[in-house]
Amino acid sequence: xxxxxxxxxxxxxxxxxxxxxxxxxxxxxxxxxxxxxxxxxxxxxxxxxxxxxxxxxxxxxxxxxxxxxxxxxxxxxxxxxxxxxxxxxxxxxxxxxxxxxxxxxxxxxxxxxxxxxxxxxxxxxxxxxxxxxxxxxxxxxxxxxxxxxxxxxxxxxx
Amino acid sequence: xxxxxxxxxxxxxxxxxxxxxxxxxxxxxxxxxxxxxxxxxxxxxxxxxxxxxxxxxxxxxxxxxxxxxxxxxxxxxxxxxxx
Numbered sequence: 001x002x003x004x005x006x007x008x009x010x011x012x013x014x015x016x017x018x019x020x021x022x023x024x025x026x027x028x029x030x031x032x033x034x035x036x037x038x039x040x041x042x043x044x045x046x047x048x049x050x051x052x053x054x055x056x057x058x059x060x061x062x063x064x065x066x067x068x069x070x071x072x073x074x075x076x077x078x079x080x081x082x083x084x085x086x087x088x089x090x091x092x093x094x095x096x097x098x099x100x101x102x103x104x105x106x107x108x109x110x111x112x113x114x115x116x117x118x119x120x121x122x123x124x125x126x127x128x129x130x131x132x133x134x135x136x137x138x139x140x141x142x143x144x145x146x147x148x149x150x151x152x153x154x155x156x157x158x
Numbered sequence: 159x160x161x162x163x164x165x166x167x168x169x170x171x172x173x174x175x176x177x178x179x180x181x182x183x184x185x186x187x188x189x190x191x192x193x194x195x196x197x198x199x200x201x202x203x204x205x206x207x208x209x210x211x212x213x214x215x216x217x218x219x220x221x222x223x224x225x226x227x228x229x230x231x232x233x234x235x236x237x238x239x240x241x
Contacts, residue, residue, distance in 0.1 A: 055163075061217050121238070125235070125239050126239045137167045140238065
């Protein structure tokens with residue numbers, strides 16, 4: 001599996017990852033990075049901890065597929081997806097998407113595209129622990145599905 | 159044989175993460191779902207909810223009508239919530 005897709009227990013460092021993404025590419029003019037973090041509140045309840053489950057094997061395959069789709073659609077010099085799994089706490093980093101291209105427009109759009117598809121196509125599931133110790137699986141949001149659809153509509157109209 | 163996997167809420171509520179099923183004329187994913195739903199009320203409730211059941215065959219997103227063959231890995235899980 002590509003080094004540009006990583007599913008890991010450990011935290012990541014944004015500066016280190018962006019430096020590696022740019023390394024050896026003198027033609028990069030734009031880098032867009034997105035970092036998703038754990039909120040301390042979700043659906044009107046405090047969240048004490050978050051457990052991220054995934055489907056080993058399929059997860060990496062799905063993320064690489066999304067990355068390849070972005071490369072086919074925009075002229076990108078490089079891209080990276082890191083997603084953490086396991087136990088996390090509020091304020092922890094969960095996900096990093098970083099994209100490098102010659103010009104900003106492709107980088108902005110590709111990063112947005114990768115996140116929208118990651119939300120709906122990559123097999124991760126969040127389980128929250130509330131302050132009283134109760135746990136609950138996070139429900140998928142309809143708005144995530146709608147966000148993904150705008151990319152499909154755009155390509156159909158193109 | 160067919161390998162069937164369950165994830166997240168399905169894994170917890172069905173009380174199993176993985177099992178082997180003999181191929182009993184399972185031509186498509188929907189045949190497996192029908193077979194599993196006959197195991198009892200809980201199975202029927204969870205796997206019968208069309209809006210909640212997502213499917214993967216050999217680690218690619220799939221649908222009810224996706225064909226399957228012996229040796230395939232089929233997975234059932236609720237809508238994903240990563241990111």
